[in-house]
Amino acid sequence: MSPTIESLARTTMRQPKLVEVSQRGRAAQMVEQTAYCVSLDNKTALLLDLLERENKQGALAKVLVFTRTRRGSERLSHILKARNHSVNRIHADRSQPQREAALRAFRDGQTRVLVATDIAARGLDVDAVSHVINYDVPHVPEDYVHRVGRTGRAGKQGKAITIVTPIDELSMKAIERLIGQPVKRIVPEGFGGLQVSAPSAGKSFVPFGRAYKGTVRSFRPQRGR
Numbered sequence: 227m228s229p230t231i232e233s234l235a236r237t238t239m240r241q242p243k244l245v246e247v248s249q250r251g252r253a254a255q256m257v258e259q260t261a262y263c264v265s266l267d268n269k270t271a272l273l274l275d276l277l278e279r280e281n282k283q284g285a286l287a288k289v290l291v292f293t294r295t296r297r298g299s300e301r302l303s304h305i306l307k308a309r310n311h312s313v314n315r316i317h318a319d320r321s322q323p324q325r326e327a328a329l330r331a332f333r334d335g336q337t338r339v340l341v342a343t344d345i346a347a348r349g350l351d352v353d354a355v356s357h358v359i360n361y362d363v364p365h366v367p368e369d370y371v372h373r374v375g376r377t378g379r380a381g382k383q384g385k386a387i388t389i390v391t392p393i394d395e396l397s398m399k400a401i402e403r404l405i406g407q408p409v410k411r412i413v414p415e416g417f418g419g420l421q422v423s424a425p426s427a428g429k430s431f432v433p434f435g436r437a438y439k440g441t442v443r444s445f446r447p448q449r450g451r
Contacts, residue, residue: 256378257358259386261398261409265418266391270302272417273361273389274309277339287356288332291341292373294362302361303341313339316346348372360388363397367404 236242264272277289293299296317303315314328314337331337333352340346344364355377364370370388377384388409390398402408 256382257374257384257386259374259388259409261388261390261411262417263390263411263413266393268417269361269389269391270305272414273302273359274306276359276387277306277311278309287338288335288352288354289339289357289359290346290350290352290355290373290376291339291359291361292346292364293341293343294364296343298362299341299343306339306341311339312337313341315341317343318345344369344373346376350376352376354382356382356384358384358386360386363388363390363394363401365397367397367401370401371405 232244262272273291291302293302296319299315299317300319303313306313314331316325316328320328328337328340329346329350329352332340341361342350358374358377360370360373364373374384374386377386388398390411398409
């Protein structure tokens, strides 16, 4: 509930009571939060590395990928499709029937990856979303809480991965102040990331629970497919 709506409710209702499932501005306790520090040029390469390694091992779960802009959502979904990922997108430039079709395919498991702007951060209810990946760090800290809240639902463990470039650090610090805890920083080898001073910072790279050494990879369409 936005502060404006809450203020309106309190001025028009008699002795209103507010019931909260969890504390405001806090991510769900069942969500493991991690930030991967990379260079700006390697964001897409890292995302592909994460997704494709899981796909090769047959363990690719439902993944919700958030971007800041509609153009970014379109660009990223086309790149993922060219790499043979089952992907669709939701953003404000898509019609309501298109959004509903994309969401239905994601719910039914026909689409494994859904790329979305913050239009899908609030109120999106999809079972078994095991991973939320913030391809872009949100400008508004509250949007981070809503994004990662799409996983770790109904008592199930979820993972929230945020791809952080040097220019995103101020936004990440604002997010950490809001949620009241540091987000663990990990610097994957070979992706040009910078070690950030943080209480929980680490140097190992463990995508989706598996250790490996990352390398910079091309994200051009695969040939012969």
